[in-house]
Amino acid sequence: MDLKALTEAFGPSGSENEVRKLLKEAASKLCDDITIDRCGNLVCRRQGSDHSKPSVTFAAHMDEIGFIVTGHTEDGLLRFRPIGGVDPRVVVSKWVLIGPEKIKGIIGAMAIHLQTKADRERVLGYDNLYIDIGAADSKEAEKLCPLGTYAVFDTEYTEFGDGFIAARGLDDRVGCKNLLEILKTSDYEGDLCCVFVTQEEVGLRGSTGAAFHLQPDIAIILEGTAANDLGDTPLRYQVCVPGEGVAISFMDHASIADKDLFNQMKDVAVARGIPHQIKRAITGGNDAGSFQTSGKGARTCVLSVPCRYIHSGNNVAKLSDIKAQADLALAFLNSL
Amino acid sequence: MLRDTLQTLLSCYGPSGSEHAVADKVRELLSGHVDSMKTDALGNLIVEKFSADENAKTIMIAAHMDHIGLVVTNIEKEGFLRVSAIGGIGPKLVSGRKLVFADGTPGVCAIEPNKKDPSAQPGLNDVFIDIGAESREEAEKLVSIGDVAVYAPDFTQLGRHKVASPAMDDRCACALLVELLMYADNQKHNIVGVFTTQEEVGLRGATVAAFTVQPDIGLALDVTGWGDTPETDLPAVKLGAGPAVKIMDRSMIATPSVREKLFEAADMAGVAVQREVLAYGGTDGGAIQLSRGGVPTGTLSIPCRYVHSANEVIDMRDMEGALKVLLQFVDLA
Secondary structure, eight states: OHHHHHHHHHOOOOOOHHHHHHHHHHHHHTTTHHHHHOOEEEEEEOOSSSSSSOOOOEEOOOOBBBBEEEETTTTTTTEEEESOOOOOGGGTTOOOEETTEEEEEEOOOGGGGOOOOHHHHHHOOOOGEEOOOOOOOOHHHHHHHHHHHHHEOOOEEEETTTTTEEEEEHHHHHHHHHHHHHHOOOEEEEEEEEEEEEEOHHHHHTHHHHHHHOOOSSEEEEEEEEEOOOOOOOOGOOOOTTSSSSESSSSSOEEEEEEEHHHHHHHHHHHHOOOOOEEOOOOOOOOOHHHHTTOOOOOEEEEEEBTTTTTTTTTEEEEEHHHHHHHHHHHHHOOO | OHHHHHEEEEEEEETTTHHHHHHHHHHHHTTSSSEEEEOOOOOOOTEEEEEEEEEOOEEEEEOOBBEEEEEEEEOOSSOOOEEEEEOOOOHHHHHEEEEETTTOOOOEEOOOOOOSSSTTOOOOGEEEEEOOOOOOOHHHHHOOOOOOOEEOOOOOETTTTEETTTTHHHHHHHHHHHHHHHOSOOOOEEEEEEEESSTTSHHHHHHHHHHHHHOOOEEEEEEEEOOTTTOOOOOOOOOOOOOOOEESSSSSSSOHHHHHHHHHHHHHTTTEEEEEOSOOOOHHHHHHHTTOOOEEEEEEEEOOOOTTSOOOOHHHHHHHHHHHHHHHHHHOO
């Protein structure tokens, strides 16, 4: 499955159907036991032959940040709110795709000619932003995009520069791609599961259900994470650097990595010459938190691809880091 | 004795996520005194001491092994370490303190002045640890990103009854739980003592331990705040006036039946107890109470001054009283 198709698929939290369909199709060629659970998670299991080996689950989330329609104005504009954390400063003048029909809309703001100095210094919040779908009036807007309709940034997957890509939703379609890679390549002899989860961006909701019924010994989360490496950012505010390899986390706001797994990841990466870095800040939280604390708990560790401009319409990552994430996940499995 | 056990446990390194040194010490202390000991995926040490009574209930009693710390996030080219918090620890608390890493590497903590805005409140981003290294390369030989520093152990007797130390939250409760498991004898109920992990970052260890143990009754042992210094009045709890029975905090409203049993046990043991309403904070009790279909749960607290500082102060009379209440509680509940 190429990243272009995966990142251009529509999948804001709670509306992951299109992404799931793509992934299911691809996974069905690699795995015999595929189910969709009550939370909408796509669960791909492979029974192991060696029960002395730990059961391992790899998880990546299908959902991405986006928007949802919350109202219609008299003149046919859509009121909306973000799904997940989207900085209102990055949305103005961006194209969005709305609903299953992918109606085109643009997020507008007052023309610079009409702004006062105070207007220009103020950050517009979601109360002051609208999506323009070119509708004549509220009736037409409501018919095309009823309340609760989802939207995402309209972004084309682009390769540029020295091995970089720009796309929407690299957080966490990179992880989804690499889960397929694991299913394709791994010959792990213990129980293996790759689970594509829903609703991570709104509070680890899909994985909370998945973790409870899967109950693996070890859960490894494949993620995209914020890089913050540019400009004159002092070292102490940097998180990780695109091009320096897969980022291994010791801790974030949702979990502390299992110490032994964290050390094992570092050792395997060094032994196999896989480019890697340690994530150098405690930011965000991800599905490791729910796997660690669901049911009897699991040992967890997070491997992330550094992404610039994460949670915007154009995330930037380096292809070599995406490969390193898959390489380390597979090398780790081999080391068990 | 209780004081020796406390002092032994206070000397162990054990920030949230790296509690194994504490667990090892507890295993050593309890060896031969209990029926089983096991460790789960999160590092919780689950210790069972069964009752002979066939109608015995299972009481899970939790004390957390972890304490707060500073995790290294970056190493500056001059050899200084940048940090983030593990648990509720701030710049005022750590500045000027002596710290120690897992392997014993010492460091001291300092705050840099904010040149742009000298009146600004410092944040943890303004804090660094000085381990005496003169370059990044030298520092990296001693410490890696992700390593955690804690307050250096420092046990001090204050006056006749009080003692000060880092990590009193919650090693004083670990000491109580160890002593309870040692001295409970032919008690009425099964005791499952759980030395939990990662309480300070969100009751994570207790969440999974409660799921595994499936107790009939839950009890958390933890420190609480103080209201007995000159400008402080809440919570209305004093050091030396006995352990406190929690009515509520931010994580839990204590189950009335358990709360009343604690009062009853205290009464029978002849120990004065205080009533505690805490407007902030939470304990493992909150996680146990909400496990599976719900567990009747209470918390017994040790009043503690200057919680999360390098000098957490408790009164040994409250500890002795708490142990008597606990020994009675497991026979009564």
